[in-house]
Amino acid sequence: MSADEGARRDVREPHNTQESRAASGARPHRSGAGKGPSKGGPKTGGPKTGGKASGRGTAQPGPPGLAARDAATAILLKVVRDGSPLGPLLEAGGAPGFRALSAQDKGLVRAILDAALRHRGAIEDAIRKRLERPLDEKAHRLSALLHLGATQVLYLDVPDHAAINLAVTAAGRDRRTAKTKGLVNSVLRRIARERSEILASAASVNGAPDWLIARWEKNWGPERTAAILAAHADAPPLDLTPKSDPAELAERLSGDLLPNGSVRLDRLHTVSKLPGYETGDWWVQDAAAAIPARLLGDISGKRVADLCAAPGGKTAQLVAGGAIVTAVEKSSSRMRRLKGNLERLRLSAEFAEADVFSFQPAESFDFILLDAPCSATGTIRRHPDLPWTKREDEIVMLRKVQQDMLARAANWLKPGGILVYATCSLEPEEGEEQAHIFTKSHDMFEPMPLHAAEFPELQDFCTPEGFFRSLPGMAFGGDSRGVDGFFAARWRRLN
Template sequence: MSPRPPARPQGKRPAPKAPVQKTSRPKSADPSVALENDIGISARIAAINLIEAALAKRGGFDEVSAGNEFNKLSESERGFARALSLLVLRRIGQLDHIISKKTQKMPPEAVRSLLRIGMAQIFFMQVPDFAAVSTTVKLAERDNKTRPFKGLINAILRGLIREGGLREVNPKKLMPDWLWQRWLQTYGEDNASDLALTLTEEPATDLVFKTAADRDALLSDLEGEAIGEVNLRSALRGDLRHWADYEAGRWWVQDIAAATPVNLLGDLAGKTALDVCAAPGGKTLQLIHKGAEVVAIDRSKGRLKRLEDNLKRLNVTAEVHNADAATFDDPRTFDVVLVDAPCSATGTYRRQPDVLWGTKPADIAKLADVQHRLLDTLAPKVKSGGDFIYCTCSLEREEGETQILAFLRRNKDFSLVKPDGATLERGGIPEASVSSEGWLRLLPHHRKGGQDGFFIAHMRKS
């Protein structure tokens, strides 16, 4: 049976069915300013490679962006390629719908790739129209598969410029049909539309601070909005290593939804905590600054390196193990056990739109089995009276509600802890995200400006 759709935030208007998308950026009247050199071409080729990798398989985007060829590009080229590819992945359903309306027969994939990057530059980036069209046509000329279509590409892009923009967004066209149908059934049409439209919004950067005093002292410098007790949403863009007090280690980057599981907990002074699947370390840092003595484990050496770098920058320590939680041989029990379980990550689509296209329905069932085994493995590691927090950055019921209902049936000595008003205020948690059962279902549109999609269950052992 489908769950009851979460309550919409009070006072929130329903998502518009066809909002107007307009370009307000200035257009260059002088075509000589267009970027037509080899550097511009290289960055656009890299963007196409990133997009194609994301569509081909789960994790493909990260593989290409970490590869040698991509890293041979200059910093500005890499930045342009990432920005362009992510824009296309946010809008690919919309862009392909427009291509289908402008052609009698859908052109080959290689041609669609060029049209996508051309449209994204014209309507969503500070790229002069002439440069966007010219470089896209030049790319078409370089390949035998796309050369015969260069006239079509030129005509479609110039025609769209004359029309003045991409005027219509149908929410269901923004995402894969199978996911739209799942979210429609699970959350209802209004919520599904809001979820889809959130994809078009560039996410802000959320930070967590060691203390409220640290946060409040940097509100102005970081152009920040305070959230809850120690969180901040910054309006800044660019390399965060250059932001105020980065090197001083007073804060770290963590989406407000990802910070919520630990925000449910109070003072942990004198307590022990096991952080499972801990890398890149945001929750580990939160647990430490709440006073806990933390054991952090993760099976990925590369991701653990990021955790250790964060510990060093913030000048704190934890007991870190490169281990698989399912086989972690440690007799200790803990006051807090937290597992941010491996999942489909469909809730992270605001920052990683490639997950929508790289994830397949079969992945969800496979990952749900992993989560089931993790929960049963970790339950005995919770002390009597201790806290057990399970969370996933997934919007899929099988990785959240269904998982916890089954766990509670198998483990009668655990019960859900529903957050009270003080906990919600301390964590800056929207009331719309709290279910009647007591778990949290954080949807991206529950917070103004968005947040990652998360499921969180706070349980206590009797």
């Protein structure tokens, strides 16, 4: 996955997990111990096992639900075997089998994949313990069928018999897995029988690859790592940034007003159907993602560069704050999204579709916000595919990009101007360490540490060095539903 594609989506388009799930009626079980499934969720039909093995794919039309299951299998394979990010596979130009599905089936596929990836560690553990011998490393398709079947049995409101029959049918219809029907059937039946026990122990199973957990334990310690993993297991709430009057919006949407002015709703909302969507009264943005732009202070009437701007959550904040904003973004498709988002919000900015490494501003800026491309490990609760598609060497590669970008951006600031650097990463190499390197190598810049006196609501998030640091699992203003992991540092140019 490229750094760009790993970028979070602060301004969410109508196609998102929440709304798809709402559309499909596929409500996930709440994760955690002792939460047995309630039955009678989405009707996948009552597929009968059988059907003819048809080589690759499923040429014959199958029982209801099978097309969705096949699309989910193909997409899960793309993500966990090939390392493709999930988001683009679920978009309009995404995976072919997915594109052909009805809106309801698309919703079902999104819900299955979200749960399968969010709980991948626990599901893998449950399957492994119920196999007589380990699966062949190359048995990717069989593994995916077992994972999706187990996901439905453990985490979605689908009757066990329907979920299991569908998995067995899907196995039987493909030559590569036709002989494993018995195994699929017996493993999934055991998982259904032992559901309570599996869910009770799920929290103790690591929900990310070992290399990531080892990093977090080294950097944040075991307790905070456990809190990060617990936060990842719960789907996040829906946070909105109001264009104006947060209290009015919170009341209008019956949401909770967070101390930074974000409005928090539960996640089962269709974003584009919420009041104020059409009129551009708010945009989707995690409460932590809304902090870096605020660190610039009073920007009204000032020239602000928003570097690495798409999809535009921070651009919107800056424009709404009265600044004259130049939004720099190198990806054309993401720039289109940024423009579309600002259009909906009736906000205007100057758009520069350019690479930060070749961009040349006509004049210097009063303020610069650099929201650099990063591993995005702070957004795993919103993108549960990330742990399974990231590689550690990407973090090493991105460090150099971030360092060079910061150094380049520093040249474009007026004397007295303020620079904020931010990443949505849990990795100190992309946050704290970058800030220290910049301070050491730029004596024309003085750090502007954040203090609780200036931002009382951020007291728990100001580090001793004066950085902003959030970790998933940290409560904000008494709201225990957590925030994304973010880092931000701030400097003033001396002359």
